[in-house]
Amino acid sequence: MDNANTMWSFLSAVGLMNKLEKSAPAAERKEEVKDKRKMVRKLYPNSDLFKKWGDDLSEEEQKEAEQLFQRYGYNAFLSDRLPLNREIPDTRPPRCAVKNYLKDLPTISVVLIYLDEALSIIKRAIRSIVDKTPARLLQEIILVDDHSSNGESACFQNNFQTVDRPGLVKKVRHSEQLGLTQARLSGWKAAEGEVIAILDAHIEVHVQWAEPLLARIKEDRTVILTPVFDKVKYDDLTLSPYNTASHGFDWAMWCMYESFRPEWYALNDETQPGKSPSVMGILVADCKFFGEIGSLDGGMKIYGGENVELGIRVWLCGGSIEVVPCSKIAHIERAVKPYLPDLSVTMKRNALRVAEVWLDEYKYNVNIAWNLPLEVRREAAPVYLCFCWQMINDLKPELCVDQGPMPGNTPILYGCHFYSTQHCFYRSDGQLYIGGIKSHKYNSNRCLVDPFSGLYPGLYNCKIAKQKDFNMLWDFKQVNISCCEASKFDETHLLESTKYHEIIADY
Structure with missing residues (x-):
């Protein structure tokens, strides 16, 4: 027995030595x-x-x-090296996976619009749609090329076909660049399915993405739907889920995520569709109903505003908009949009078009949101004045009132960039809104307030500040009460609330 144990120990030691000898070069290579x-x-x-x-x-x-x-504007180098049918995590609410849908659902035409897109990105979008949409429901995939100039996507023909579905992928190419809205319209006009899904080409659909959309439209053909997005990071192309939310918009006619109405949360069922004022851009609709309400505004240029205009029109013309949590689409968020580095010109133009067509006496809010010249604001909106313009006009022309870092409630003076953090509204009753303003009753608008304590004024929820009876009414006359002035502390321009200091200007 002792000899056997000795022999076994010897053999084990020899084996271990062999393993160490073999692993040593590998470890050295890794270090190299x-x-x-x-x-x-x-x-x-x-x-x-x-x-x-x-x-x-x-x-x-x-x-x-x-x-x-x-x-x-994203990592095409990495995309070219990833499989077209790569696995992405299922980020749907857990209850979605056990839902059952009718077999008898409408057919769907999927439109992918693009301009100068990496070929591997387009192919991956197509692959995911083919793999994750039941064949009986998928009428066609329509590629709309808005006059790409790069070699790959410009020359991409109908060479991506499945063996059992010849002709599934079709292509429409513009002879000149017409913009996002016209590309979507071209796809809609070419569609033959009962339902149309208009998507960007830099997406990947999740499992069972189509069924919840088609089932909802089968129930109500007048509803416009949008899936819930997951963000695909532009650098490593990994997926990061967004929270389920509605798609609201500000006075600049720019879409933003908003919480659903309280009624949705009261359902305690995160799989249920939620009402939404607008859509971010990706939309699904009954093809005929989409035409009946006027489809999209063909007068929109290049980018921005068309989705907000659609939202306003749908709600005013007998339809509704919903976000469907059980339908998810992964969308690449570009670092930049190379085809048009400065989008502000077309976004402003489109926003003003929406205001002129739909907003009637409220359109002046759009002018204010885009920081039009003061004389235009005074003519259009005597009730509202751009306080930040008046403050910096007598102080430093390069500084604007800004809501400051978030989270936080200390406003500052900062270099003017005119985005929403510097949108200021002065109401005739003396309330001063800073950092944008929203009109729905569940808003979290913040007002400039003297909270009775501390040196600096703060930004507080306007409703809460009013309930607590904070000092929140500001005037442009120097009187024997708290005044607002600019100070400098730790290299940051701040607003100071004090009693007997010189105010910024004597109004």
């Missing part, structure tokens, strides 16, 4: 690779692409990846 990676020079240390990705790339690979990133 690691050392080589450390030696690779970072060519683009300030690029958004390489902040969290790309440590293992050679210099040549870095050059290629950065070039593609500048062209597309």
